Amino acid sequence: MRRGPYGAGDAVSIGNTGKNSCNLQRITSTWDEFSVTWNTQPTTTSINEVVLSESNFTIQDYLGVDVTQLVQDMVDSPVTSYGFKIVLQTEDPTRSLAFCSRDFSDSSKFPKLTLTYSCSKANNIISIHTPESERIYPNPTTGIINVKLEKDELLLDPTVCICDLTGKQLAFYNLRMPTTSFNLTIFPQGMYLYKIGTDNKLFSHGKIILQ
Numbered sequence: 062m063r064r065g066p067y068g069a070g071d072a073v074s075i076g077n078t079g080k081n082s083c084n085l086q087r088i089t090s091t092w093d094e095f096s097v098t099w100n101t102q103p104t105t106t107s108i109n110e111v112v113l114s115e116s117n118f119t120i121q122d123y124l125g126v127d128v129t130q131l132v133q134d135m136v137d138s139p140v141t142s143y144g145f146k147i148v149l150q151t152e153d154p155t156r157s158l159a160f161c162s163r164d165f166s167d168s169s170k171f172p173k174l175t176l177t178y179s180c181s182k183a184n185n186i187i188s189i190h191t192p193e194s195e196r197i198y199p200n201p202t203t204g205i206i207n208v209k210l211e212k213d214e215l216l217l218d219p220t221v222c223i224c225d226l227t228g229k230q231l232a233f234y235n236l237r238m239p240t241t242s243f244n245l246t247i248f249p250q251g252m253y254l255y256k257i258g259t260d261n262k263l264f265s266h267g268k269i270i271l272q
Contacts, residue, residue, distance in 0.1 A: 253270075
């Protein structure tokens with residue numbers, strides 16, 4: 062991550078009168094980047110938060126921030142994970158730590174998350190009885206999808222969450238039957254993400270292609 066000014070153009074100095082150390086936390090509720098405000102900001106958890114030390118210069122890169130445990134928490138609890146939030150340790154109008162966003166004029170300064178994973182670890186965090194090809198079908202689909210659960214999974218009051226490719230939740234359905242059908246024709250054709258499980262256990266996740 063790179064510290065810098067808001068908006069495009071040349072860097073400008075942002076005055077601080079105190080330390081601007083921050084905590085990087087996991088967001089636990091939905092939010093919309095185009096409408097979120099201070100009063101409607103989403104909830105976060107301090108569990109496994111990462112500390113960003115105070116800046117030493119007006120323009121400064123924050124590289125190699127280790128968010129491994131935060132990402133693992135997102136994998137373990139996908140239905141309560143909605144990205145990262147950077148919070149000043151001392152929230153005061155005279156302090157700031159501003160980062161270039163994806164709207165910045167120089168794309169080389171966009172925030173970047175690099176993931177490294179192994180298949181063996183991924184298999185340990187997903188409880189799958191039914192083959193993936195039979196878990197949610199047909200896939201691709203022209204609109205109607207079927208979600209299949211095992212009897213022991215159904216006892217846990219699971220849900221299926223449909224998201225866009227950015228992870229934004231679009232639909233949320235309760236699963237009450239061993240096989241439940243849903244109509245996705247309300248969405249445009251394209252690729253979507255799905256997550257099946259509970260707050261504490263992920264049964265399955267993947268992509269759906271709507272034709």
